[in-house]
Amino acid sequence: MVAERVEEAAVGEGVKADEVVQEFEAYLRFERDLSPHTVRAYLGDVAELLAYVGGRLADVDVDALRGWLAAQHDAGKARATLARRSACVRTFTAFCHRRGWLESDPGLLLGTAKAPRPLPAVLDQEQARRVLDVASEGEPKELRDQALLELLYATGIRVSELCGLDVDDVDRERRVVRVLGKGRKERSVPFGGPAMRALDRWCVNGRPLWVRAGSG
Template identity: 80%
Template sequence: MDEGQLDTAEVVAEFERYLRFERDLSPHTVRAYLSDVAALIDHLDGRLEGMDIGALREWLAEQHAEGKARATLARRTACARTFTAYCHRRGWLPDDPGLLLGSAKAPRPLPAVLDQEQAQAALDVPMTGEPKELRDQAILELLYATGVRVSELCALDVDDVDRDRHVIRVMGKGRQERSVPFGLPALRALDRWCVHGRPLWIRTGSGAALFLGVRGGRIDAGTVRRVVHARLRQVEGMPDMGPHGLRHTAATHLLEGGADLRSVQELLGHASLNTTQIYTHVSIERLRAAYRQAHPRA
Protein backbone atom coordinates (compact mmCIF):
# COMPACT_ATOMS: atom_id res chain seq x y z
CA MET A 1 0.00 0.00 0.00
CA ASP A 2 1.50 3.35 -1.05
CA GLU A 3 2.07 5.65 1.93
CA GLY A 4 0.88 8.71 0.04
CA GLN A 5 -2.40 7.16 -1.01
CA LEU A 6 -3.62 5.14 1.92
CA ASP A 7 -6.91 3.34 1.42
CA THR A 8 -8.52 3.83 4.84
CA ALA A 9 -11.08 1.09 4.24
CA GLU A 10 -8.27 -1.40 3.64
CA VAL A 11 -6.39 -0.10 6.69
CA VAL A 12 -9.45 -0.59 8.89
CA ALA A 13 -10.01 -4.09 7.46
CA GLU A 14 -6.40 -5.02 8.25
CA PHE A 15 -6.76 -3.55 11.75
CA GLU A 16 -9.91 -5.60 12.31
CA ARG A 17 -8.08 -8.81 11.34
CA TYR A 18 -5.28 -7.84 13.73
CA LEU A 19 -7.72 -7.33 16.62
CA ARG A 20 -9.58 -10.58 15.94
CA PHE A 21 -6.79 -13.00 15.13
CA GLU A 22 -3.61 -11.59 16.68
CA ARG A 23 -4.97 -9.79 19.74
CA ASP A 24 -7.85 -12.30 20.06
CA LEU A 25 -10.15 -9.63 21.47
CA SER A 26 -13.81 -10.35 22.13
CA PRO A 27 -16.33 -9.53 19.36
CA HIS A 28 -17.79 -6.80 21.58
CA THR A 29 -14.38 -5.12 22.03
CA VAL A 30 -13.61 -5.41 18.32
CA ARG A 31 -16.89 -3.72 17.42
CA ALA A 32 -16.23 -0.92 19.90
CA TYR A 33 -12.68 -0.35 18.61
CA LEU A 34 -13.81 -0.30 14.98
CA SER A 35 -16.50 2.24 15.83
CA ASP A 36 -13.90 4.41 17.57
CA VAL A 37 -11.48 4.15 14.64
CA ALA A 38 -14.25 5.10 12.21
CA ALA A 39 -15.00 8.19 14.31
CA LEU A 40 -11.30 9.10 14.43
CA ILE A 41 -10.86 8.72 10.66
CA ASP A 42 -13.99 10.79 10.09
CA HIS A 43 -12.47 13.52 12.29
CA LEU A 44 -9.39 13.41 10.01
CA ASP A 45 -11.60 13.79 6.90
CA GLY A 46 -10.78 10.25 5.86
CA ARG A 47 -6.99 10.74 5.64
CA LEU A 48 -4.53 9.01 7.96
CA GLU A 49 -1.68 11.28 6.87
CA GLY A 50 -2.93 14.02 9.20
CA MET A 51 -2.86 11.81 12.27
CA ASP A 52 -0.50 13.40 14.79
CA ILE A 53 -0.65 14.06 18.53
CA GLY A 54 -2.42 17.37 17.96
CA ALA A 55 -5.17 15.73 15.92
CA LEU A 56 -5.63 12.98 18.50
CA ARG A 57 -5.91 15.44 21.37
CA GLU A 58 -8.32 17.60 19.39
CA TRP A 59 -10.51 14.55 18.64
CA LEU A 60 -10.67 13.58 22.31
CA ALA A 61 -11.19 17.19 23.44
CA GLU A 62 -14.21 17.53 21.15
CA GLN A 63 -15.78 14.42 22.66
CA HIS A 64 -15.07 15.67 26.17
CA ALA A 65 -16.81 18.93 25.27
CA GLU A 66 -19.79 16.92 24.00
CA GLY A 67 -20.12 15.34 27.45
CA LYS A 68 -18.90 11.84 26.63
CA ALA A 69 -18.53 9.64 29.71
CA ARG A 70 -15.07 9.15 31.17
CA ALA A 71 -15.29 5.43 30.50
CA THR A 72 -15.95 6.15 26.81
CA LEU A 73 -13.03 8.58 26.63
CA ALA A 74 -10.76 6.05 28.32
CA ARG A 75 -11.71 3.36 25.80
CA ARG A 76 -11.26 5.69 22.84
CA THR A 77 -7.86 6.78 24.12
CA ALA A 78 -6.79 3.14 24.40
CA CYS A 79 -8.16 2.43 20.93
CA ALA A 80 -6.31 5.40 19.42
CA ARG A 81 -3.02 4.24 20.96
CA THR A 82 -3.55 0.70 19.69
CA PHE A 83 -4.46 1.93 16.21
CA THR A 84 -1.55 4.35 15.81
CA ALA A 85 0.92 1.75 17.07
CA TYR A 86 -0.40 -0.76 14.55
CA CYS A 87 -0.27 1.75 11.68
CA HIS A 88 3.29 2.72 12.59
CA ARG A 89 4.41 -0.93 12.66
CA ARG A 90 2.88 -1.45 9.23
CA GLY A 91 4.71 1.60 7.88
CA TRP A 92 1.55 3.62 7.28
CA LEU A 93 2.58 6.30 9.77
CA PRO A 94 6.16 7.65 9.98
CA ASP A 95 5.98 7.72 13.78
CA ASP A 96 3.54 6.72 16.52
CA PRO A 97 1.69 9.77 17.89
CA GLY A 98 -0.20 7.57 20.34
CA LEU A 99 2.95 7.27 22.45
CA LEU A 100 2.50 10.93 23.44
CA LEU A 101 -1.15 10.47 24.33
CA GLY A 102 -1.89 10.33 28.04
CA SER A 103 -3.99 7.51 29.41
CA ALA A 104 -7.48 8.59 30.37
CA LYS A 105 -8.56 6.59 33.37
CA ALA A 106 -12.19 5.60 33.73
CA PRO A 107 -13.74 5.72 37.19
CA ARG A 108 -14.03 2.36 38.86
CA PRO A 109 -17.20 2.30 40.94
CA LEU A 110 -17.48 -0.42 43.52
CA PRO A 111 -19.49 -3.33 42.13
CA ALA A 112 -22.83 -4.18 43.69
CA VAL A 113 -22.74 -7.53 45.49
CA LEU A 114 -25.06 -9.70 47.53
CA ASP A 115 -24.21 -10.33 51.15
CA GLN A 116 -23.89 -13.95 52.22
CA GLU A 117 -27.44 -14.14 53.58
CA GLN A 118 -28.86 -12.76 50.34
CA ALA A 119 -26.83 -15.23 48.28
CA GLN A 120 -28.12 -18.07 50.42
CA ALA A 121 -31.72 -16.89 50.02
CA ALA A 122 -31.36 -16.63 46.24
CA LEU A 123 -30.09 -20.20 46.01
CA ASP A 124 -32.54 -21.77 48.45
CA VAL A 125 -35.72 -21.17 46.45
CA PRO A 126 -38.14 -24.18 46.46
CA MET A 127 -38.31 -26.12 43.18
CA THR A 128 -40.75 -28.58 41.59
CA GLY A 129 -38.14 -30.56 39.64
CA GLU A 130 -39.03 -29.26 36.18
CA PRO A 131 -36.07 -29.35 33.71
CA LYS A 132 -35.96 -25.56 33.45
CA GLU A 133 -35.79 -25.19 37.22
CA LEU A 134 -33.04 -27.81 37.44
CA ARG A 135 -31.03 -26.02 34.75
CA ASP A 136 -31.52 -22.58 36.27
CA GLN A 137 -30.51 -23.82 39.72
CA ALA A 138 -27.35 -25.43 38.33
CA ILE A 139 -26.50 -22.19 36.50
CA LEU A 140 -26.94 -20.06 39.61
CA GLU A 141 -25.01 -22.46 41.84
CA LEU A 142 -22.13 -22.65 39.39
CA LEU A 143 -21.96 -18.89 38.79
CA TYR A 144 -21.82 -18.21 42.51
CA ALA A 145 -19.49 -21.11 43.29
CA THR A 146 -16.91 -20.27 40.62
CA GLY A 147 -17.29 -16.61 39.66
CA VAL A 148 -16.90 -17.49 35.98
CA ARG A 149 -17.92 -15.04 33.28
CA VAL A 150 -21.26 -15.62 31.59
CA SER A 151 -19.50 -16.31 28.27
CA GLU A 152 -17.34 -18.93 29.97
CA LEU A 153 -20.36 -20.61 31.50
CA CYS A 154 -22.20 -20.75 28.16
CA ALA A 155 -19.17 -22.34 26.48
CA LEU A 156 -18.93 -25.22 28.98
CA ASP A 157 -19.25 -28.75 27.65
CA VAL A 158 -20.27 -31.77 29.69
CA ASP A 159 -16.68 -33.06 29.68
CA ASP A 160 -15.43 -29.76 31.13
CA VAL A 161 -16.86 -30.80 34.50
CA ASP A 162 -14.56 -32.99 36.59
CA ARG A 163 -16.91 -34.37 39.24
CA ASP A 164 -14.22 -36.32 41.06
CA ARG A 165 -11.97 -33.30 41.57
CA HIS A 166 -14.84 -30.77 41.82
CA VAL A 167 -13.39 -28.46 39.14
CA ILE A 168 -14.52 -27.10 35.80
CA ARG A 169 -12.21 -26.43 32.87
CA VAL A 170 -12.80 -22.90 31.57
CA MET A 171 -11.54 -21.21 28.42
CA GLY A 172 -11.20 -17.56 29.36
CA LYS A 173 -10.15 -14.35 27.67
CA GLY A 174 -7.24 -14.66 25.27
CA ARG A 175 -7.99 -18.40 25.01
CA GLN A 176 -6.34 -18.93 28.39
CA GLU A 177 -7.50 -22.18 29.98
CA ARG A 178 -7.87 -22.48 33.72
CA SER A 179 -9.40 -24.89 36.23
CA VAL A 180 -11.88 -23.49 38.75
CA PRO A 181 -13.06 -25.45 41.81
CA PHE A 182 -16.64 -25.64 43.03
CA GLY A 183 -18.35 -27.10 46.09
CA LEU A 184 -20.89 -29.80 46.87
CA PRO A 185 -24.05 -27.67 46.40
CA ALA A 186 -23.00 -26.86 42.84
CA LEU A 187 -22.07 -30.50 42.21
CA ARG A 188 -25.48 -31.70 43.41
CA ALA A 189 -27.26 -29.12 41.25
CA LEU A 190 -25.21 -30.12 38.21
CA ASP A 191 -25.94 -33.79 38.78
CA ARG A 192 -29.67 -33.16 39.07
CA TRP A 193 -29.64 -31.18 35.83
CA CYS A 194 -27.49 -33.70 33.94
CA VAL A 195 -29.49 -36.72 35.11
CA HIS A 196 -33.07 -35.46 35.29
CA GLY A 197 -33.16 -32.33 33.11
CA ARG A 198 -30.64 -32.21 30.28
CA PRO A 199 -31.56 -35.63 28.76
CA LEU A 200 -35.13 -34.37 28.21
CA TRP A 201 -33.92 -31.37 26.21
CA ILE A 202 -31.23 -33.00 24.07
CA ARG A 203 -31.77 -32.63 20.32
CA THR A 204 -29.75 -33.44 17.22
CA GLY A 205 -27.82 -30.18 17.43
CA SER A 206 -27.22 -30.19 21.18
CA GLY A 207 -23.71 -31.55 20.92
CA ALA A 208 -21.72 -31.62 24.15
CA ALA A 209 -23.07 -28.34 25.54
CA LEU A 210 -23.51 -28.53 29.30
CA PHE A 211 -26.36 -26.02 29.50
CA LEU A 212 -29.12 -26.08 26.89
CA GLY A 213 -31.92 -23.79 25.87
CA VAL A 214 -35.50 -25.04 25.67
CA ARG A 215 -35.01 -25.92 21.98
CA GLY A 216 -31.97 -28.03 22.71
CA GLY A 217 -29.23 -25.69 21.51
CA ARG A 218 -26.35 -24.34 23.59
CA ILE A 219 -27.59 -21.71 26.00
CA ASP A 220 -26.72 -18.08 25.22
CA ALA A 221 -25.65 -15.21 27.45
CA GLY A 222 -28.98 -13.40 27.14
CA THR A 223 -30.85 -16.41 28.50
CA VAL A 224 -28.45 -16.73 31.43
CA ARG A 225 -28.94 -13.05 32.26
CA ARG A 226 -32.70 -13.51 32.25
CA VAL A 227 -32.34 -16.54 34.53
CA VAL A 228 -30.34 -14.55 37.10
CA HIS A 229 -32.61 -11.50 37.03
CA ALA A 230 -35.72 -13.68 37.33
CA ARG A 231 -34.36 -15.61 40.31
CA LEU A 232 -33.42 -12.48 42.23
CA ARG A 233 -36.88 -11.04 41.60
CA GLN A 234 -38.33 -14.11 43.34
CA VAL A 235 -36.75 -13.10 46.65
CA GLU A 236 -38.23 -10.10 48.43
CA GLY A 237 -35.81 -7.25 49.05
CA MET A 238 -33.13 -8.66 46.74
CA PRO A 239 -31.13 -6.15 44.63
CA ASP A 240 -31.35 -6.61 40.88
CA MET A 241 -28.17 -7.79 39.17
CA GLY A 242 -27.03 -10.08 36.40
CA PRO A 243 -24.41 -12.83 36.09
CA HIS A 244 -21.56 -10.34 36.50
CA GLY A 245 -23.03 -9.35 39.84
CA LEU A 246 -22.73 -12.97 40.96
CA ARG A 247 -19.11 -12.92 39.77
CA HIS A 248 -18.48 -9.86 41.92
CA THR A 249 -20.30 -11.53 44.79
CA ALA A 250 -18.25 -14.73 44.57
CA ALA A 251 -14.97 -12.79 44.54
CA THR A 252 -15.99 -10.63 47.51
CA HIS A 253 -17.11 -13.60 49.59
CA LEU A 254 -13.87 -15.45 48.85
CA LEU A 255 -11.84 -12.52 50.14
CA GLU A 256 -14.11 -12.06 53.15
CA GLY A 257 -13.60 -15.75 53.91
CA GLY A 258 -9.82 -15.37 53.98
CA ALA A 259 -8.74 -16.23 50.42
CA ASP A 260 -5.60 -14.41 49.30
CA LEU A 261 -5.71 -11.95 46.41
CA ARG A 262 -3.48 -14.03 44.12
CA SER A 263 -5.73 -17.07 44.45
CA VAL A 264 -8.82 -15.01 43.65
CA GLN A 265 -7.01 -13.54 40.64
CA GLU A 266 -6.29 -17.04 39.36
CA LEU A 267 -9.85 -18.23 39.96
CA LEU A 268 -11.38 -15.26 38.13
CA GLY A 269 -8.93 -15.41 35.24
CA HIS A 270 -7.75 -11.82 35.65
CA ALA A 271 -4.59 -10.98 33.71
CA SER A 272 -3.69 -8.23 36.19
CA LEU A 273 -3.83 -8.22 39.96
CA ASN A 274 -5.03 -4.60 39.78
CA THR A 275 -8.34 -5.82 38.34
CA THR A 276 -8.84 -8.15 41.30
CA GLN A 277 -7.98 -5.52 43.88
CA ILE A 278 -11.32 -3.75 43.45
CA TYR A 279 -12.89 -6.58 45.47
CA THR A 280 -10.71 -5.74 48.45
CA HIS A 281 -12.29 -2.28 48.37
CA VAL A 282 -15.73 -3.86 48.51
CA SER A 283 -14.72 -5.92 51.53
CA ILE A 284 -13.21 -2.90 53.28
CA GLU A 285 -16.41 -0.90 52.73
CA ARG A 286 -18.41 -3.71 54.31
CA LEU A 287 -15.99 -3.86 57.21
CA ARG A 288 -16.33 -0.12 57.75
CA ALA A 289 -20.12 -0.35 57.66
CA ALA A 290 -20.09 -3.15 60.22
CA TYR A 291 -17.68 -1.17 62.40
CA ARG A 292 -19.84 1.95 62.28
CA GLN A 293 -22.87 -0.10 63.22
CA ALA A 294 -21.32 -2.19 65.99
CA HIS A 295 -18.54 -0.19 67.65
CA PRO A 296 -19.64 2.08 70.52
CA ARG A 297 -17.10 4.76 69.61
CA ALA A 298 -17.42 4.55 65.85
Protein backbone atom coordinates in the same frame (compact mmCIF):
# COMPACT_ATOMS: atom_id res chain seq x y z
CA MET B 1 -17.63 18.08 5.03
CA VAL B 2 -15.09 18.18 7.84
CA ALA B 3 -12.23 19.02 5.47
CA GLU B 4 -13.96 22.29 4.63
CA ARG B 5 -13.46 23.41 8.23
CA VAL B 6 -9.68 23.41 7.75
CA GLU B 7 -8.08 26.47 6.19
CA GLU B 8 -6.09 25.86 3.03
CA ALA B 9 -2.80 26.80 4.67
CA ALA B 10 0.40 25.05 3.61
CA VAL B 11 1.18 22.09 5.86
CA GLY B 12 4.20 20.67 4.01
CA GLU B 13 5.91 20.71 0.67
CA GLY B 14 3.04 21.60 -1.63
CA VAL B 15 0.43 19.90 0.56
CA LYS B 16 -2.68 21.73 1.69
CA ALA B 17 -4.54 21.13 4.94
CA ASP B 18 -7.76 20.19 3.19
CA GLU B 19 -5.87 17.71 0.99
CA VAL B 20 -4.36 16.10 4.08
CA VAL B 21 -7.77 15.71 5.70
CA GLN B 22 -9.33 14.33 2.52
CA GLU B 23 -6.62 11.72 2.08
CA PHE B 24 -6.83 10.79 5.75
CA GLU B 25 -10.59 10.37 5.37
CA ALA B 26 -10.10 8.03 2.41
CA TYR B 27 -7.55 6.04 4.44
CA LEU B 28 -9.94 5.67 7.37
CA ARG B 29 -12.88 4.67 5.18
CA PHE B 30 -11.30 2.38 2.62
CA GLU B 31 -8.12 1.03 4.19
CA ARG B 32 -9.03 0.93 7.87
CA ASP B 33 -12.76 0.33 7.17
CA LEU B 34 -13.77 2.27 10.26
CA SER B 35 -17.41 3.02 11.02
CA PRO B 36 -18.88 6.29 9.69
CA HIS B 37 -19.25 7.52 13.27
CA THR B 38 -15.56 6.91 14.05
CA VAL B 39 -14.48 8.50 10.78
CA ARG B 40 -16.48 11.65 11.55
CA ALA B 41 -15.03 11.83 15.05
CA TYR B 42 -11.45 11.35 13.82
CA LEU B 43 -11.82 13.96 11.09
CA GLY B 44 -13.20 16.46 13.58
CA ASP B 45 -10.26 15.79 15.89
CA VAL B 46 -7.73 16.26 13.07
CA ALA B 47 -9.41 19.49 11.98
CA GLU B 48 -9.08 20.83 15.53
CA LEU B 49 -5.46 19.69 15.78
CA LEU B 50 -4.50 21.39 12.51
CA ALA B 51 -6.27 24.56 13.61
CA TYR B 52 -4.31 24.40 16.89
CA VAL B 53 -0.99 24.41 14.98
CA GLY B 54 -2.12 27.11 12.57
CA GLY B 55 -2.63 24.71 9.68
CA ARG B 56 1.05 23.75 9.48
CA LEU B 57 1.63 20.03 9.54
CA ALA B 58 5.35 20.67 10.00
CA ASP B 59 4.52 22.08 13.44
CA VAL B 60 2.86 18.85 14.56
CA ASP B 61 5.44 17.49 16.97
CA VAL B 62 5.13 15.75 20.31
CA ASP B 63 5.03 19.08 22.18
CA ALA B 64 2.17 20.28 19.99
CA LEU B 65 0.28 17.03 20.50
CA ARG B 66 0.73 17.19 24.26
CA GLY B 67 -0.24 20.84 24.32
CA TRP B 68 -3.37 20.20 22.30
CA LEU B 69 -4.46 17.30 24.51
CA ALA B 70 -3.66 19.32 27.62
CA ALA B 71 -5.90 22.11 26.34
CA GLN B 72 -8.66 19.54 25.84
CA HIS B 73 -8.16 18.34 29.40
CA ASP B 74 -8.25 21.90 30.76
CA ALA B 75 -11.47 22.47 28.81
CA GLY B 76 -13.06 19.66 30.82
CA LYS B 77 -13.24 16.99 28.13
CA ALA B 78 -14.15 13.52 29.41
CA ARG B 79 -11.45 10.89 29.73
CA ALA B 80 -13.15 8.80 27.07
CA THR B 81 -12.96 11.75 24.66
CA LEU B 82 -9.30 12.33 25.48
CA ALA B 83 -8.58 8.64 24.94
CA ARG B 84 -10.23 8.75 21.51
CA ARG B 85 -8.39 11.91 20.51
CA SER B 86 -5.09 10.47 21.65
CA ALA B 87 -5.72 7.38 19.53
CA CYS B 88 -6.76 9.59 16.62
CA VAL B 89 -3.63 11.72 16.58
CA ARG B 90 -1.39 8.65 16.81
CA THR B 91 -3.19 7.20 13.80
CA PHE B 92 -2.95 10.53 11.99
CA THR B 93 0.76 11.16 12.59
CA ALA B 94 1.62 7.58 11.59
CA PHE B 95 -0.38 8.08 8.38
CA CYS B 96 1.38 11.37 7.62
CA HIS B 97 4.79 9.88 8.31
CA ARG B 98 4.11 7.02 5.89
CA ARG B 99 3.02 9.58 3.27
CA GLY B 100 6.31 11.43 3.73
CA TRP B 101 4.64 14.55 5.11
CA LEU B 102 6.32 14.20 8.51
CA GLU B 103 10.01 13.34 8.89
CA SER B 104 9.25 11.32 12.03
CA ASP B 105 6.15 10.08 13.83
CA PRO B 106 5.61 12.19 16.98
CA GLY B 107 2.63 10.04 17.95
CA LEU B 108 5.04 7.29 18.95
CA LEU B 109 6.25 9.51 21.81
CA LEU B 110 2.75 10.23 23.02
CA GLY B 111 1.50 8.43 26.08
CA THR B 112 -1.64 6.35 25.85
CA ALA B 113 -4.72 7.88 27.45
CA LYS B 114 -7.07 5.17 28.58
CA ALA B 115 -10.79 5.54 28.96
CA PRO B 116 -12.11 4.60 32.40
CA ARG B 117 -13.43 1.08 32.70
CA PRO B 118 -15.87 1.03 35.60
CA LEU B 119 -16.31 -2.24 37.40
CA PRO B 120 -19.49 -4.10 36.46
CA ALA B 121 -22.40 -4.03 38.87
CA VAL B 122 -22.60 -7.13 41.03
CA LEU B 123 -25.25 -8.71 43.23
CA ASP B 124 -24.88 -8.30 46.95
CA GLN B 125 -25.09 -11.35 49.20
CA GLU B 126 -28.83 -11.10 49.80
CA GLN B 127 -29.61 -10.58 46.11
CA ALA B 128 -27.47 -13.58 45.20
CA ARG B 129 -29.24 -15.70 47.82
CA ARG B 130 -32.66 -14.79 46.39
CA VAL B 131 -31.53 -15.69 42.86
CA LEU B 132 -30.16 -19.05 43.93
CA ASP B 133 -32.91 -19.92 46.38
CA VAL B 134 -35.60 -20.43 43.75
CA ALA B 135 -38.35 -22.87 44.55
CA SER B 136 -38.24 -25.87 42.26
CA GLU B 137 -41.00 -28.33 41.42
CA GLY B 138 -38.39 -30.82 40.30
CA GLU B 139 -38.93 -30.13 36.61
CA PRO B 140 -35.86 -30.92 34.50
CA LYS B 141 -35.54 -27.37 33.16
CA GLU B 142 -35.68 -25.92 36.68
CA LEU B 143 -33.08 -28.39 37.95
CA ARG B 144 -30.83 -27.54 35.02
CA ASP B 145 -31.17 -23.80 35.56
CA GLN B 146 -30.45 -24.14 39.28
CA ALA B 147 -27.34 -26.19 38.55
CA LEU B 148 -26.12 -23.61 36.05
CA LEU B 149 -26.71 -20.70 38.44
CA GLU B 150 -25.05 -22.47 41.37
CA LEU B 151 -22.04 -23.40 39.26
CA LEU B 152 -21.77 -19.90 37.82
CA TYR B 153 -21.94 -18.35 41.29
CA ALA B 154 -19.49 -20.85 42.79
CA THR B 155 -16.82 -20.63 40.10
CA GLY B 156 -17.07 -17.12 38.64
CA ILE B 157 -16.41 -18.48 35.15
CA ARG B 158 -17.65 -16.66 32.06
CA VAL B 159 -21.15 -17.42 30.80
CA SER B 160 -19.65 -18.51 27.47
CA GLU B 161 -17.42 -20.96 29.35
CA LEU B 162 -20.38 -22.23 31.34
CA CYS B 163 -22.39 -22.85 28.17
CA GLY B 164 -19.51 -24.85 26.74
CA LEU B 165 -19.33 -27.32 29.64
CA ASP B 166 -20.20 -30.99 29.31
CA VAL B 167 -20.96 -33.53 32.05
CA ASP B 168 -17.49 -35.05 31.63
CA ASP B 169 -15.90 -31.70 32.47
CA VAL B 170 -17.00 -32.05 36.10
CA ASP B 171 -14.66 -33.93 38.46
CA ARG B 172 -16.96 -34.86 41.32
CA GLU B 173 -14.28 -36.33 43.55
CA ARG B 174 -12.04 -33.27 43.44
CA ARG B 175 -14.96 -30.86 43.05
CA VAL B 176 -13.39 -29.02 40.15
CA VAL B 177 -14.68 -28.24 36.70
CA ARG B 178 -12.49 -28.25 33.60
CA VAL B 179 -12.95 -25.00 31.67
CA LEU B 180 -11.76 -24.12 28.17
CA GLY B 181 -11.22 -20.36 28.18
CA LYS B 182 -9.87 -17.72 25.83
CA GLY B 183 -7.17 -18.89 23.49
CA ARG B 184 -8.40 -22.43 24.13
CA LYS B 185 -6.47 -22.45 27.38
CA GLU B 186 -7.70 -25.09 29.80
CA ARG B 187 -7.91 -24.58 33.54
CA SER B 188 -9.50 -26.31 36.53
CA VAL B 189 -11.83 -24.28 38.74
CA PRO B 190 -13.00 -25.53 42.16
CA PHE B 191 -16.58 -25.31 43.42
CA GLY B 192 -18.32 -26.02 46.71
CA GLY B 193 -21.04 -28.18 48.20
CA PRO B 194 -24.15 -26.24 47.10
CA ALA B 195 -23.08 -26.36 43.46
CA MET B 196 -22.23 -30.06 43.77
CA ARG B 197 -25.65 -30.86 45.21
CA ALA B 198 -27.38 -28.86 42.47
CA LEU B 199 -25.35 -30.71 39.84
CA ASP B 200 -26.27 -34.04 41.40
CA ARG B 201 -29.97 -33.18 41.35
CA TRP B 202 -29.71 -32.23 37.71
CA CYS B 203 -27.66 -35.27 36.65
CA VAL B 204 -29.69 -37.81 38.64
CA ASN B 205 -33.23 -36.43 38.55
CA GLY B 206 -33.36 -33.89 35.75
CA ARG B 207 -31.07 -34.82 32.88
CA PRO B 208 -32.42 -38.34 32.26
CA LEU B 209 -35.98 -37.00 31.94
CA TRP B 210 -34.74 -34.16 29.78
CA VAL B 211 -33.01 -36.56 27.40
CA ARG B 212 -35.94 -38.99 27.27
CA ALA B 213 -38.24 -36.11 26.44
CA GLY B 214 -36.02 -35.29 23.48
CA SER B 215 -34.98 -31.87 24.80
CA GLY B 216 -31.25 -32.51 24.24
